[in-house]
Amino acid sequence: MYILVVDDEKDIRNLLQMTLEENGYNVVGATNGKEALEMLKQADIQLAIVDVMMPVMDGFNLVRTLREFSPVPVIFLTSRSDEMDKVLGLSLGADDYLAKPFSVAELLARVKAILRRVNRYKEQPSGNPDLIKYGNLAIDKATCTVYKDGKPLELGAKEYKMLLYFMERPERVFTKKQLYYAVWEDDYLFDDNTIMVHISRLRSRIEDDPQNPQYLKTIRGIGYKLHYTGK
Secondary structure, eight states: OEEEEEOSOHHHHHHHHHHHHHTTOOEEEESSHHHHHHHHHHSOEEEEEEOSSOSSSOHHHHHHHHTTTOOOOEEEEESOOOHHHHHHHHHTTOSEEEESSOOHHHHHHHHHHHHHHHHHHSSOOTTOTTEEEETTEEEETTTTEEEETTEEEOOOHHHHHHHHHHHTSTTOOEEHHHHHHHHHOSOOOSOHHHHHHHHHHHHHHHOSSTTSOSSEEEETTTEEEEOOOOO
């Protein structure tokens, strides 16, 4: 398996390749989004580190196209640090966003965290393909039942659908607009209050302390993600 580095700057590609290989990863490189797409279709890529501003096909369009056929994790690495660019990148399906100039140590930490999460949660228990587990939570999709510490929880239809959406995509950040589309399957009309009410209801069911959540985290200025911080 490989980490794919996509950047039109040769020095950046070389730096990342050297750093990642020194830490035990196999690395391949691409100079633009079009070249990267071909590699993503052919090679066994476990994570992609993608620049935004590139010739032929930029990083945003690369990830937009990638998400049509692959869930491979993506870290955006770019000199564009504007908040709206960050929101756009995450809403397209990126898993993380790091601005240039960047700390090599921080990048490595983020790579390790994402791969640890993917390796931990991508495989469901073989005995029951309808069972999804995360932390002390579990969902049996066959019966639409949610469990915490082995005990069933009572959730409304929207809260169940929202939790299922999060648990099928742990550690991913979602905007309120994305959640609305996923749960209500309708046009989003700036209805932030509806999302906030249902997030609050969901927290009241799955959290020991809704004011200090261990599962459902607020990402200020962007949205929410499922990230377990308990034991």
